[in-house]
Amino acid sequence: MGNIINGKEIAKCLKNDIRKFAEDKKNQGSRVPCLATITVGQDGGSIYYVNSQIKLCKDLGLEPKHFSLDESITEEELINLIEKLNNDKSIDGIMLQLPLPKHIHEKEVSSKINHKKDIDGLTDINLGRFYKGEKAFVPCTANSALELIKNTGVKIQGKRVVVLGRSNIVGKPSAQLLLNENATVTICHSKTENLKEVCKEADILVVAIGRPQSVGKDYIKEGAVVIDVGTSSVNGKITGDVIFDEVLEIASFVSPVPGGVGSMTTTLLMNNLCEAFKENVY
Amino acid sequence: MGNIINGKEIAKCLKNDIRKFAEDKKNQGSRVPCLATITVGQDGGSIYYVNSQIKLCKDLGLEPKHFSLDESITEEELINLIEKLNNDKSIDGIMLQLPLPKHIHEKEVSSKINHKKDIDGLTDINLGRFYKGEKAFVPCTANSALELIKNTGVKIQGKRVVVLGRSNIVGKPSAQLLLNENATVTICHSKTENLKEVCKEADILVVAIGRPQSVGKDYIKEGAVVIDVGTSSVNGKITGDVIFDEVLEIASFVSPVPGGVGSMTTTLLMNNLCEAFKENVY
CATH class of the missing domain: 3.40.50.720 (NAD(P)-binding Rossmann-like Domain)
Incomplete structure (x- = not known):
């Protein structure tokens, strides 16, 4: 009879480490890591995931910033937002919730996320580095x-x-x-x-x-x-x-x-x- | 007793296809594919490889353009050349011969090659696409x-x-x-x-x-x-x-x-x- 791997327990340890890191930053007078989440439209799955991300963010003492965009937004406007977030020194990670509405080219837009803020590891540059064995974000x-x-x-x-x-x-x-x-x-x-x-x-x-x-x-x-x-x-x-x-x-x-x-x-x-x-x- | 795979013979067939492609382009009044090769300094291996590339290029009816740079070139000057070649519509592929002199950051410079002209498949973007199963140049x-x-x-x-x-x-x-x-x-x-x-x-x-x-x-x-x-x-x-x-x-x-x-x-x-x-x- 084998052992059951307890994912929740392992996650708990990592959560404690992250909480401690955020607390230390606060105590040092520094800002804490900030996650920008983007949803476009009202896809049920996206909203469920983004809510759980925001909840965990807060729970760990990290800062969530949510951008809820209307389904009618143009590709250009969405790219402009991503580029603004790329250049914003107070944003550390960007999560663009997929799927996007059909009139927006998902691949085109995702690839605009600066690889240094692509914490989900989905951009081509991150993937290329990962497969070369270099430092990169991993899915x-x-x-x-x-x-x-x-x-x-x-x-x-x-x-x-x-x-x-x-x-x-x-x-x-x-x-x-x-x-x-x-x-x-x-x-x-x-x-x-x-x-x-x-x-x-x-x-x-x-x-x-x-x-x-x-x-x-x-x-x-x-x-x-x-x-x-x-x-x-x-x-x-x-x-x-x-x-x-x-x-x-x-x-x-x-x-x-x-x-x-x-x-x-x-x-x-x-x-x-x-x-x-x-x-x-x- | 097994069979010996004859790489030269297989290459010969592919060479004929390429030669035919170049000839057709010429006959249609179009330009032929053009390869830009770059060497920096006098590394023996690089010169050997680039010469064999240029020779094959000519042999197949393709156009080679060679850029032989002095060892003392700055990183900025080399990047400028790559960007000029990236934007040059008459150049289809860019081969930067490695290794580069020590004062130049090889990875930094290589990554500047437009992935559409990176026919050696070494940029992070090409690698990322390749590993995702998308169209990309493969080493x-x-x-x-x-x-x-x-x-x-x-x-x-x-x-x-x-x-x-x-x-x-x-x-x-x-x-x-x-x-x-x-x-x-x-x-x-x-x-x-x-x-x-x-x-x-x-x-x-x-x-x-x-x-x-x-x-x-x-x-x-x-x-x-x-x-x-x-x-x-x-x-x-x-x-x-x-x-x-x-x-x-x-x-x-x-x-x-x-x-x-x-x-x-x-x-x-x-x-x-x-x-x-x-x-x-x-």
């Missing part, structure tokens, strides 16, 4: 998967890691992060032959395919660490890709959904904000 | 490895590929290119445990570690395709990473050194130049 979900693995205390260097899924925001960056930790990394996907056998080679398995309850014990090597990044909504309930109970019987560690990877992501975003602040201020 | 050595594999006719999709080495210009982009072809890709490196066993899983093995004659038959699965990207100089002779004769006994295809990957790279650079031309002109 938070991938980073969260890595943090949960590190927290188990299991050795990563030299071990076989299999990442199931190759999305730009989870699969590929998770593989890169684990390669940076000197793991031997294999990326699997829908076209992989003998998928179960390949997954069974993994000392550490990261599952990010978005197919709920699709990875059972026949994918798992005994004693493996299993990180479930899946978050599908099934009958209104957030559900992971891994069949938790049966995998837990074989694995050494399994991250649950909810309570695993997702519990860390917004906190890691705030941690990136503090990193951007350090670069911006000093 | 030519990695691309050469892929072309040699494709030329064997062996199925790539779903197959196990092992890339041995994780450099930014060969290992990582080769892995990404093969992932784009729907292979199941594993990246190995100096910290990999049980290296021989992992390599033996490969239907296709790409070796790029730069340790001459270090990969013998005990790394090879019977019938595998083996691509040798190693180019070390041993007693003045270019030598690959693979022990060619013994690996050829087991593999289905092996690329030799010289005559393999290296025979394609400059031609692929010229192919990128033609792609840049198409984007620039139309």
